[in-house]
Amino acid sequence: MAGVAALAVCSVPFRGFAAVIAPRFPIRAEPLPLTDVRLRPSDYATAVEVNRDYLLSLSADRFLHNFRKYAGLEPKAPIYGGWESDTIAGHTLGHYITALVLVWQQTGDAECRTRADYIVSELALCQSRREDGYVGALGRKNAQGAIVDGREVFDEVRQGRIKSGGFDLNGSWAPLYTVHKTFAGLLDVHQAWGNELALKVAIGLAGYFEGVFSALDDAQMQEMLGCEYGGLNESYAELYARTGDVRWLKVSERLYDRRVLDPLVAQEDKLANFHANTQIPKIIGLARIHELTGKEAPGRAARFFWDRVTNHHSYVIGGNADREYFFEPDQIALHVTESTCEHCNTYNMLKLTRKLYSWQPDAALFDYYERAHLNHVMSAQNPATGGFTYMTPLMSGTARGYSEPGGEEFWCCVGSGMESHAKHGESIFWAGNDPAGGDTLFVNLYIPATAQWKKKGVGLTLDTEYPFKPEVKLTLDAVKQGAFTLALRIPAWANGRGAITVNGVPVPQRTANGYAMIERRWKKGDVIALNLPLDLRLESAPGSEDLVAVVRGPMVMAADLGPAEMEWTAVEPAMVGSDLLAGFRPQVSDRPRYLAQGVIRPGNLTFVPFYSQYDRRSAVYFKRFSESGWKQEEASFLAEQARQKDIAARSIDVMHLGEMQPERDHKLTSDISYPVSYRGRNGRDARSGGFFEFTMKVKPGPLVLQASYWGDERLRKFDILVDGTKIGTQTLDHDKPGKFFDVDYPVPEAVTRGKSTVQVRVVPHDRNSAGPVFGMRMVTAKK
Known part of the structure; x- marks a missing residue:
């Protein structure tokens, strides 16, 4: 792929938190x-x-x-x-x-x-x-x-x-x-x-x-x-x-999975191939043990885990994992699929973020929190129905799947969804004390709300249309004890450009750990105004500088690809040009809305907030090319079409695994076997002790059974048999990272001689899975 060297891509990672603590900065905080x-x-x-x-x-x-x-x-x-x-x-x-x-x-x-x-x-x-x-x-x-x-x-x-x-x-x-x-x-x-x-x-x-x-x-x-x-x-x-009662602490500390947690204590990222949401609650537990005992190792593991997940294993919307599993760090670009971002993962990551923040306030933690809360959590509930997503897919053109509120789909993410959307006010305001005994009120999320800070007798109203508009207004409705510090989070992506006034006048402020801190004796009626820049920028996906997403402030923008009920079969959109953002024209709307003209292939697209695409199909990540690079991409596409045309011409029978009617037509039988869908392709696997088997047509002459696999599967071994004769043993173990690939298995002529159909059987080895297999076809051998 030919990149665009002239395009500056702004990628704002969540910086390592708690690097420096300014004098008189609260070491602890708790939410109102x-x-x-x-x-x-x-x-x-x-x-x-x-x-x-x-x-x-x-x-x-x-x-x-x-x-x-x-x-x-x-x-x-x-x-x-x-x-x-x-x-x-x-x-x-x-x-x-x-x-x-x-x-x-x-x-x-x-x-x-x-x-x-x-x-x-x-x-x-x-x-x-x-x-x-x-x-x-x-x-x-x-x-x-x-x-x-x-x-x-x-x-x-x-x-x-x-x-x-x-x-x-x-x-x-x-x-x-x-x-x-x-x-x-x-x-x-x-x-x-x-x-x-x-x-x-x-x-x-x-x-x-x-x-x-x-x-x-x-x-x-x-x-x-x-x-x-x-x-x-x-x-x-x-x-x-x-x-x-110390007996309960002893049990808590014994519930320690060494295989996962020992590397984290040692500051080693060995998360790849672990089921993501299985691990995050364990880390929250370590964080609580650290709080109660003061032991350093559990706290160290929790901090390290947070940093690795947010900075090396997370998508632009703040979610993590593909098909529920962590993969190698900084490889997001290879895992943009329809099975990304299980909601439970982010639900638990936000719980962990709150815990770490309570130990030491740092805006970096809430830069992540805001990103994930706005773009992932808010996309996981359909406000029209109350249903919840399991995954939030980021592959272009994939529709979200929501639970039916009147139905009985009680996935894990329905449960965590019930909680996530019960508490959107829980992390807006935090209070802390600095070493000298001064009080600080932190404003971490700019969500419209009223609040009571009872310790100081303060009532306040936060009024804003952020992140749609840049203005935030905080009004002190009541003040009994007026001397305190107000700390406003200035997100890293703002590059320090937050403009602040009190009662319309710029005021002295100091910065610490990502906050603008205003110290004064406040009074009832004071109005604090913050203005944050909401410019468009591009963020690269870890693993490829040439896979980018469009972000506006904390909000991920998505190209609108049409209603979810309409099948999307178009070519995956790409960005082409040397100044991509220059093609984005704001449209009149109550929400951020842009028309991208001349920089999208195959045609112009409208960009809107990703989270609000409840019943729409979206594109979030885009490959970017120079004009010459795009021509090379088109040539590769045409070559692949020619290969597929040759295979189609030689095909005798095609089995679309994981699809109801083709499986019925081919008389599929199975045990401990399940249909799967991944990266827009359907398939089927079989677990240890199971199998799947189906009928395929054959004809005289040399034949080849061709099977399609995903190239980043974890280790598994299985056999392929035709009418009881083993024609191949397949091992999958990250063979072709980031792509599907085909394997040809020659079929002995003696197996098919005199027959019009055969039985194809796929059987996993003991304690292994078979596949998933994303389709099989019987083809004549090349001459």
Whole structure:
């Protein structure tokens, strides 16, 4: 690819935080309580209201179905479908409890508090019937394939019988992950309004699992921790903080997955090929342990992890991971797909960011927070329906998939979505004390809101249309103790160009850790105005200077490619020219809107805020070329078309794996095998112990079975058979990074002689997966 050397691309990484602390700068900070912040009209306020309506439309009794059933009580309502009818049942209830708590804190809605208390009372009843402290809804599959009470999983674990493939433990889907969600919900109810019954249930649950874990030696513990366990270490640490009972801290510190966490303590980035969201809650737990014990290693690991993920593993919208997994650092350019940015990852990264910030305020942390909150979290809820995304795809032309609120799609990201859109006011304002005892009010997010800083008797209103418009106004509605420092975050992308006035007059200020800090004795009616530049810029994707995204202030802009309900089959758009931003013309609109003229191939496109493309298809990343480079790209495209035309001419039969009708037409049968979709192509895999098999047409003469694979798959081995004869063993292990590739398997003529069809069978080796295979075709051999 020929780049454009003359084009300056502004890429603003999230600088390493806490490098320097200015004199008299707060070492600690905490957010103003969510109960003291109220959102004013904005997209954020709309998201909270839509989410509140969604939460109240759900049935607590349906979520409680299995809790009651497995405790020997009659369920009050039928169980929900989707994941809640699988062995991971119960994970949503924990999120739901927390979301109810947050909505009550954010809005004061009494029904949310009443419902959360009701759920706690039901869990307490179920726990009392169990008699050993356990309470849960998770299941496990027995030998007959039926889902039964999952507590027997932990009976087996206690005996040292542990079998896990990473997401399953003794026939149950991530059971400790599910337990953590219940645990966390109970602790949130207790913290919010002192519900002592919630703490009692949490202590009973903690005691049960303390007994399970105490039966395991270190090797068995590590084997068990190979299965996703959420942030269970954080919950035990938090229980220690609430009760002062050191036994819970000991359990928390034992919930330590050495394979993942030891390298982070050693400041080594070995995240590639780890499931992303499995790891982030573990780091949040380490951060909490550091807070409670002062031990340096857990805190060091948390800081290192944050820096690596935000600066080396994150997309322009702030999300991370492809197909849920981390890949090698600084390789975003090779992973722009329809399976990017699982919402749960960002939900947890924002929780980690808040923790690190509380240790030492630094604007770099909130530069990341703002980017991810605005562009990823806000795109993950459709305000028209209240549905949530699982992935937020960044591949050009890919539509977002939202859960159906009236349906029963309770993915993990539905649960984290319930929480994310219950609390948009939680991180706007923070308060801290400097070493000399002075108070500081930090304004970290420019979201319309009112707030009460009760310590100083300050009431304030933040009024703005940012990030659509550059002006931010902060009015002090009440002031009892007027001497304090006001710290306004100046984002790194502003390059220090934030203009500030108080009551219309420029004022003296100092800068520290990314903040403009104004020290004075404030009075009621003071108006602070901030103006931030919202210029367009290009940001390169890590891994390629010639793959760029358009950003305006903190907001990622996207080319609008049309409605989601219309299939998009056009050529992926690219940018061509030496001064790309000169082609962007602002359009009259209440939201930022630009027409890019003469710099997009194959034609002009309109750019709008990415997050608002709920029911639209988008392009975010663009390959950029000089005029001569674009001509070379066209030539390569034509050559590939010629290759495909030759293959089509020699094809006898084509199997489009992962597509319903072709699989029916070819009489596909399978076991432990699943359809997949990746980078716009459908395929199918088979897991250990499974297979898939289908019929293909043949004709006399030398034939070749051609299979398509993605070149960045993790290690896997499998066999390919034709009518029982093995014609190839395939190993995939990052063979062709960043591209699909084809493999030809010659078919012995003796296998096809006298036949019009054959059976193609794909079988993984033991403890391996097969594929995914993104299509197969039977072709005549080249002469």
